[in-house]
Amino acid sequence: MLDNLACGLDIDDSLEELEDSFEEQNITLILNKIGLLANRTKCIVERFEKFIFLRSNQDEIYDRQERKFIENVDKIYVYPDYYKRTKKGIMSCHIIAADLSDASEPVYNGVAFMKIVNKSLPGFVIFLLKLNDGLHFGCRLFENDEWNDCTLSETGYFRQIVSEIFWCYDGSDFISYYSSLVEIISQRFGTADIPDYDEEIRKRRGINDSYLDLMYLIQYDCKIDTSEERQRYINSFDKKFEYNFQQELSWCLEELKNIKSTQVNTLEMLFDAEELEKLISEKYQKNQDIIVKLEPEEQDSSSVDIYEQYRDNPEMVIKMLKIQKGIN
Secondary structure, eight states: OHHHHHTTOOOHHHHHHHHHOOOHHHHHHHHHHTTSSOTTOOOEEEEHHHIIIIISOTTOOOOHHHHHHHHHOOEEEEOOOEEEEETTEEEEEEEEEEEOTTSSOHHHHHHHHHHHHHHHOOSEEEEEEEETTEEEEEEEOOOSSTTOOEEEOOTTOHHHHHHHHTTSOOSSBHHHHHHHHHHHHHOOOOOEEOOOHHHHHHHHHOOOHHHHHHHHHHHHHHOOOOHHHHHHHHHTTTOOOEEOHHHHHHHHHHHTTTOOOSSOOHHHHHHHHHHHHHHHHHHHHHHHHHHHHHOHHHHHHHHHHHHHHTTTOHHHHHHHHHHHHTOO
């Protein structure tokens, strides 16, 4: 609540409605309130199977496991495309929402869904997903590792993510838009405790004296010290199960690395080229700044020497200065 009030956006009621009823009206309302959608934007509601095989890239090939996953997903919510500018063109952007909460492995199924959408659809995609462990935002990634093509917000922090997205960059430049959203959605808040029902049942039953008796018997008959195992077993009833969200996400991405497009994605190539150009430009400028700081006097004196040597030949002065500064 404090995060929402801090940004002037009281959306607690809307979030509760979305958690209780993941339907078009509630999804659209949240996306409107945090600025990802324009007001009165309508979406298409259809089965995932129809979207993949009729509305997406018809040249993609899906294996048996992918087709089975696609068939098991019910309706999805697809919002109209919008566009952001790059230096060399335009990047199409999409927002897709889906309820996958019936599946028992939330992160795995969330990643599988995002990877299949990324495979079928060019451009940048933002996901709003209801998983078995709650609401999540996700988005496509443009990374050097082809299999690492999406990210998912951490379990239990949806409200904080929502309040931060409200303030993220919303201009026309795609690189800035992409970077700000990825930074928000990918942030990790630390280790979270999640229920492990098998472990909870074991703890409710309490310490099994028969197991401890067996350990004592092994120690007595086999002359093997079982004291550490007995202590570990007893201590396990006090230990909480620690869950690392990022580790599970990385494992799921690795496990599902074969879900990838077989087609050349020109939009992704455009993004990669622009990012590379940006990195090279930043690195070059950084190096130039270092050179200027380290050798200002040498540069000035060398320029003066050139001028003195060719003062009667202006064209040669310009030519020599270009050579000195690396200008063609």
